Amino acid sequence: MxxxxxxxxxxxxxxxxxxxxxxxxxxxxxxxxxxxxxxxxxxxxxxxxxxxxxxxxxxxxxxxxxxxxxxxxxxxxxxxxxxxxxxxxNRASCIELCDDKIRTYEQLLNEGLRLPKTLIAPLIYETCEGIDERPYETIVQELGFPMVVKEAFGSFGEQVHLVRGWEELLPLVHRLKHRPHLFQELVKSSYGRDIRLQVVGDKVVAAMMRKSEHDFRANVTAGGRMAPYEPSEREREVAVTCARLLGADFAGVDLLFGEDGEPYVCEVNSNAHFKNIHDCTGVDVAARMLEHIMSKER
Structure with a gap:
């Protein structure tokens, strides 16, 4: 070339x-x-x-x-x-950290960020047919119902489940037993809504709120609606901090609304789709990404 x-x-x-x-x-x-x-x-x-x-x-x-x-x-x-x-x-290490939600949370620990209370499912080898169900009693005692169950790998909210009771939990953990997954508290103050902040370099270049009237997930793919959003200084700070800790040159950072105004970190996407946020805000994130890359290459 x-x-x-x-x-x-x-x-x-x-x-x-x-x-x-x-x-x-x-x-x-x-x-x-x-x-x-x-x-x-x-x-x-x-x-x-x-x-x-x-x-x-x-x-x-x-x-x-x-x-x-x-x-x-x-x-x-x-x-x-x-x-x-x-x-x-982005670099390989960043993509790897963001692709695995468990590794994302581990990378963000001890940095003054608010993370939802999270418990990680035990490893079950594919050769194991049965499940010891006793650990799930501890998980329910810690988180209660309803709780959120997330597969470590997934996109567009499709591998995120709301569980309301034992009758939903046990069939789900048996189905997911060979896949890495985690259990989280439901952040009720953010039910059906979140914020997507696009970070490029050390700046938030665009932001939108996503809101669903019928689903606890706010993802547009799951039926959520978009609106331009003006993030607070703290929300900007949290998004940029997440990108920095994960080594991202650019990222889509999803935050949840805390009951006291302090945001929760939901997840970070190393190659977040940018069409929706362009349609919502008019900001061409791809152009900002290339400008950032070219400045680093120079």
Missing amino acids: NRSSCAIVYNGNLGSEKFLIQVRWLERTAREHGLHVQVIGNQELIPGIVDGSPVIKGRYEGQEPDFFLFWDKDIRLARHLEKMGFPLY
Whole structure:
């Protein structure tokens, strides 16, 4: 590749329009910033080890962009590219921390942030058929009902469950037994509403409130409505702190409303979709991301 070049990596097996529109948007924005751009599916970059050194095999072997805009969660590929010396935005460590909700919370501990009371499910090997149900008695004693159960890996709120009693809890934990998951208190003061703050560098560049009339989750995909939002200084501070602690050059930080005004950290997305927040606020987050990357590359 020529100088001033970048490669945008996306998951080549995800063909839905809501994913591809982000990729085309990033490509267009990168070209507008004068970059030579290659858009590459992750399956086209085959990591390999030859003579003890990391290499890429396939049609892009030997090509060397100035940096990768890594718009995927293929952690192994991301780490491999970094071993080859390429800068990644976001970095592999950031993507890995944000992709796993349990690791996200662990990374944010002891930093003065308000996190929902959380208990982590025990590891159950796939060879184990049964479940010792005694630990769930402790979990219910600690959190009560209703509680929130979250799978560690998931997007758009689809792996987040509201559990109202034992009759819902036990079937769910049996279904999730081989998947990492956690149990959380329900933040009742934020039922059906949250804030999405888009952080780029050390600034909140856009924010919106999401609100649902019929679901405890506020995600737009789950039926929530959007409205522009002016975050408080504390909400801005919390969002930027989360991004910094997770090593994010850019991130979507979701906050919940605390009963006393102090926000709870809900989750952090390393490659948060930006179409909805653009439609809501008019802010082109992709352009801000590229401006930030180019300033770092210079």
